Amino acid sequence: MKLSSTEPINSKTMKKAAGLVIFRRLCGEIQYLLLKASYGSFHWSAPKGHVDPGEDDFTTALRETKEEAGYDEKDLIIHQNTPITLNYEVKGKPKIVIYWLAELRNPNQEPILSEEHTELKWLGLKAAKECVGFKDNQVMIDKFHEMILTQEKRQQS
Numbered sequence: 001m002k003l004s005s006t007e008p009i010n011s012k013t014m015k016k017a018a019g020l021v022i023f024r025r026l027c028g029e030i031q032y033l034l035l036k037a038s039y040g041s042f043h044w045s046a047p048k049g050h051v052d053p054g055e056d057d058f059t060t061a062l063r064e065t066k067e068e069a070g071y072d073e074k075d076l077i078i079h080q081n082t083p084i085t086l087n088y089e090v091k092g093k094p095k096i097v098i099y100w101l102a103e104l105r106n107p108n109q110e111p112i113l114s115e116e117h118t119e120l121k122w123l124g125l126k127a128a129k130e131c132v133g134f135k136d137n138q139v140m141i142d143k144f145h146e147m148i149l150t151q152e153k154r155q156q157s
């Protein structure tokens with residue numbers, strides 16, 4: 001389900017985070033960046049994090065990407081008009097996470113990880129979906145992938 005990024009939330013009952021699904025084109029393949037958490041269930045996700053009080057979602061996505069992957073806005077081509085929002089529960093509390101799609105301009109620029117992650121992977125569509133595991137996350141990657149392919153077709157025609 002997609003929500004407006006300006007939808008009001010009750011920060012006491014709902015967690016909110018924002019991030020970027022970053023891809024690169026390398027050796028004829030579209031590859032997605034995933035990071036492994038250094039805590040909790042050691043889950044894999046795109047760079048993202050908690051929206052600070054008073055911060056807008058997109059600013060959070062940029063800040064967290066810089067903190068967790070070392071990429072600046074200038075390193076990326078961001079599809080700002082097509083965010084996708086995931087809704088799930090963490091420890092019994094609802095959480096929403098807003099993601100934007102972003103292409104890494106220089107596919108050879110490797111991420112710089114923070115202490116929040118121990119590993120990174122660049123994965124093609126199938127492997128990326130297997131790695132994130134969660135169905136809603138997989139559907140999101142499929143949707144972003146479709147956007148990339150549609151844009152490629154438009155540019156070729």
Ligand SMILES: Nc1ncnc2c1ncn2[C@@H]1O[C@H](COP(=O)(O)OP(=O)(O)OP(=O)(O)OP(=O)(O)OC[C@H]2O[C@@H](n3cnc4c(N)ncnc43)[C@H](O)[C@@H]2O)[C@@H](O)[C@H]1O
Nearest residue numbers: 017037039040041043045048049050088090116134136137
């Ligand atoms: N257990 C822990 N132990 C120690 N420190 C911790 C901690 N959890 C958080 N922290 C601290 O919090 C900071 C992270 O904060 P932030 O960096 O600000 O926020 P975040 O990425 O949204 O946090 P998190 O990784 O917890 O969220 P996610 O929704 O992916 O993941 C949250 C949970 O939801 C699950 N999940 C992820 N995506 C899901 C989905 N689509 N559907 C259902 N569950 C999902 C994950 O497997 C995971 O279990 C870290 O620096 C760390 O210090």
